[in-house]
Amino acid sequence: xxxxxxxxxxxxxxxxxxxxxxxxxxxxxxxxxxxxxxxxxxxxxxxxxxxxxxxxxxxxxxxxxxxxxxxxxxxxxxxxxxxxxxxxxxxxxxxxxxxxxxxxxxxxxxxxxxxxxxxxxxxxxxxxxxxxxxxxxxxxxxxxxxxxxxxxxxxxxxxxxxxxxxxxxxxxxxxxxxxxxxxxxxxxxxxxxxxxxxxxxxxxxxxxxxxxxxxxxxxxxxxxxxxxxxxxx
Amino acid sequence: xxxxxxxxxxxxxxxxxxxxxxxxxxxxxxxxxxxxxxxxxxxxxxxxxxxxxxxxxxxxxxxxxxxxxxxxxxxxxxxxxxxxxxxxxxxxxxxxxxxxxxxxxxxxxxxxxxxxxxxxxxxxxxxxxxxxxxxxxxxxxxxxxxxxxxxxxxxxxxxxxxxxxxxxxxxxxxxxxxxxxxxxxxxxxxxxxxxxxxxxxxxxxxxxxxxxxxxxxxxxxxxxxxxxxxxxxxxxxxxxxxxxxxxxxxxxxxxxxxxxxxxxxxxxxxxxxxxxxxxxxxxxxxxxxxxxxxxxxxxxxxxxxxxxxxxxxxxxxxxxxxxxxxxxxxxxxxxxxxxxxxxxxxxxxxxxxxxxxxxxxxxxxxxxxxxxxxxxxxxxxxxxxxxxxxxxxxxxxxxxxxxxxxxxxxxxxxxxx
Numbered sequence: 001x002x003x004x005x006x007x008x009x010x011x012x013x014x015x016x017x018x019x020x021x022x023x024x025x026x027x028x029x030x031x032x033x034x035x036x037x038x039x040x041x042x043x044x045x046x047x048x049x050x051x052x053x054x055x056x057x058x059x060x061x062x063x064x065x066x067x068x069x070x071x072x073x074x075x076x077x078x079x080x081x082x083x084x085x086x087x088x089x090x091x092x093x094x095x096x097x098x099x100x101x102x103x104x105x106x107x108x109x110x111x112x113x114x115x116x117x118x119x120x121x122x123x124x125x126x127x128x129x130x131x132x133x134x135x136x137x138x139x140x141x142x143x144x145x146x147x148x149x150x151x152x153x154x155x156x157x158x159x160x161x162x163x164x165x166x167x168x169x170x171x172x173x174x175x176x177x178x179x180x181x182x183x184x185x186x187x188x189x190x191x192x193x194x195x196x197x198x199x200x201x202x203x204x205x206x207x208x209x210x211x212x213x214x215x216x217x218x219x220x221x222x223x224x225x226x227x228x229x230x231x232x233x
Numbered sequence: 234x235x236x237x238x239x240x241x242x243x244x245x246x247x248x249x250x251x252x253x254x255x256x257x258x259x260x261x262x263x264x265x266x267x268x269x270x271x272x273x274x275x276x277x278x279x280x281x282x283x284x285x286x287x288x289x290x291x292x293x294x295x296x297x298x299x300x301x302x303x304x305x306x307x308x309x310x311x312x313x314x315x316x317x318x319x320x321x322x323x324x325x326x327x328x329x330x331x332x333x334x335x336x337x338x339x340x341x342x343x344x345x346x347x348x349x350x351x352x353x354x355x356x357x358x359x360x361x362x363x364x365x366x367x368x369x370x371x372x373x374x375x376x377x378x379x380x381x382x383x384x385x386x387x388x389x390x391x392x393x394x395x396x397x398x399x400x401x402x403x404x405x406x407x408x409x410x411x412x413x414x415x416x417x418x419x420x421x422x423x424x425x426x427x428x429x430x431x432x433x434x435x436x437x438x439x440x441x442x443x444x445x446x447x448x449x450x451x452x453x454x455x456x457x458x459x460x461x462x463x464x465x466x467x468x469x470x471x472x473x474x475x476x477x478x479x480x481x482x483x484x485x486x487x488x489x490x491x492x493x494x495x496x497x498x499x500x501x502x503x504x505x506x507x508x509x510x511x512x513x514x515x516x517x518x519x520x521x522x523x524x525x526x527x528x529x530x531x532x533x534x535x536x537x538x539x540x541x542x543x544x545x546x547x548x549x550x551x552x553x554x555x556x557x558x559x560x561x562x563x564x565x566x567x568x569x570x571x572x573x574x575x576x577x578x579x580x581x582x583x584x585x586x587x588x589x590x591x592x593x594x595x596x597x598x599x600x601x602x603x604x605x606x607x608x609x610x611x612x613x614x615x616x617x618x619x620x621x622x623x624x625x626x627x628x629x630x631x632x633x634x635x636x637x638x639x640x641x642x643x644x645x646x647x648x649x650x
Contacts, residue, residue, distance in 0.1 A: 048642055048645070053551055053641050053642050053645075054642040073555075074555075077553045077554070077555050078553065079553075080550075080551060080552060080553040081552060081553025082553070086548075086551045086552070088548075088645070090544070092544050092545065092547065092548040093548075094237070094240075094545050094548070094549075095244065095545075096237070096240040096241055096243070096244040097237075097240060105548075105549070105552060106552040106553060108236070109552065109553045109554050109558070110553075113553075156552070
């Protein structure tokens with residue numbers, strides 16, 4: 001279930017400004033990849049294209065062998081719901097819902113796709129316990145710390161047991177201790193569940209803990225290296 | 234999405250309450266204004282339908298001009314050589330129904346007719362001592378008359394059926410009796426212009442319609458015919474139908490085969506009914522404005538909420554929620570506000586109507602000291618509920634659509650906070 005970028009380009013605006021230039025590469029299932037580069041290098045844009053949130057100007061993305069530009073809209077939503085988990089720099093939790101209810105938001109939608117969700121509430125609770133949030137399931141996001149909020153967001157991204165976890169600077173709004181906790185959770189998810197993790201980060205230390213690093217410069221791959229001894233994996 | 238829509242509303246207590254109040258007041262105003270206006274209309278309609286004939290057949294009024302007058306006076310051949318110094322003009326009121334027996338046959342056999350009452354009514358002068366008052370004497374067969382109208386309900390003293398025996402006896406409106414300074418049992422003189430005939434007051438009636446009570450007396454048909462010198466003639470037939478809604482159609486049927494004038498109750502009271510239509514238009518306009526304002530409130534608030542909730546919309550879209558889901562999330566909020574607000578508005582409107590019903594007012598066509606007539610017709614409540622809910626739902630469509638169109642990446646890229 002690899003992800004393949006095939007001649008991927010992306011432009012914005014009129015006149016068009018090209019942000020990504022003809023990128024082709026493959027990420028193997030179960031890999032842990034860090035996308036790095038300076039601000040404006042196109043790493044977040046690439047992440048959203050790989051994660052089926054955005055569409056390329058040219059080229060295409062293959063997820064598990066399926067060309068994302070050729071699937072129906074309904075199928076695209078199903079992929080976002082069941083195959084992909086997203087973690088953003090900000091937690092984007094729904095403030096009206098408790099921690100557990102936030103975690104279970106994708107599960108509510110999965111019912112529409114005919115998924116048997118009977119076991120997912122238990123999984124949601126287990127994830128919160130695993131992420132050190134036991135006893136805080138009923139709390140509203142505003143009653144949680146920044147680190148706790150981000151852990152709830154990660155639990156939400158993982159509740160449907162997605163094949164791919166995409167993270168856009170997940171530690172960017174956290175202090176180093178909480179950042180460390182988040183990266184550990186990613187490492188654990190990758191190693192225990194076999195989830196493919198693709199993470200955009202500015203932090204060289206966290207990037208070094210990925211199995212593979214793709215560094216972008218001005219929308220082109222400047223470096224694509226496999227970390228010989230990723231510190232956390 | 235209903236679950237999330239409810240959570241959204243509950244989390245914005247102040248906004249939700251204020252928006253809700255707009256709908257509540259809109260629906261309550263609909264119920265109260267409609268209840269009051271329709272109550273009054275129904276009361277008047279009841280008076281029009283049940284206190285008078287559904288169809289009235291009366292002697293025809295013909296226009297008189299030089300051609301008609303020449304023909305009548307000099308025959309067809311001579312009329313062409315007539316030169317008028319003063320052109321004749323005006324109307325000629327035929328004093329009688331042309332073929333009462335024919336009408337009797339038609340009405341007695343028509344299955345749509347519940348009852349009918351031949352009448353002779355005439356303008357008279359009432360005299361009691363030195364006091365005089367003009368008015369109208371209605372001569373009828375009491376047993377037939379009571380089947381056609383509700384007159385028996387308004388009898389204050391005496392018995393309406395006692396008129397049947399004849400003998401120059403009358404039942405007088407309380408207002409007229411008061412005007413004449415006469416009392417029950419006294420004798421009143423009635424004049425048609427030539428002679429004065431004594432009539433004994435054997436009872437009184439009070440309909441609440443001041444105009445009627447101050448000018449009308451009932452007598453037997455034969456007494457009235459004798460008084461006016463028109464023996465065996467009638468100038469009116471009051472008809473009651475089983476279904477008053479068919480009055481106009483039946484009146485047209487009969488008019489097509491008769492020379493007499495045949496009018497249904499709604500034609501006779503067309504001016505009243507026009508006023509009702511104007512009232513209805515005013516009512517809908519007022520309520521429309523109230524609901525429009527409430528709808529705009531919802532529209533504005535939901536627009537603000539959509540722009541405040543962009544981050545949440547982005548995350549929902551990124552976890553598989555579709556355009557339709559986001560549309561429903563905000564549409565449901567409008568709908569819930571509409572349904573709950575309308576339901577509360579119905580309760581508030583109902584209570585307001587109960588309060589209105591307690592208000593007494595004096596004078597007017599309904600007499601003094603009557604309670605306000607308020608309608609509790611279930612259609613008012615159904616309409617208020619539907620209009621309230623629909624206005625709220627419609628007001629939420631545009632914000633909901635704009636929310637649905639947001640794509641996750643656009644929101645994320647715009648850095649919505």
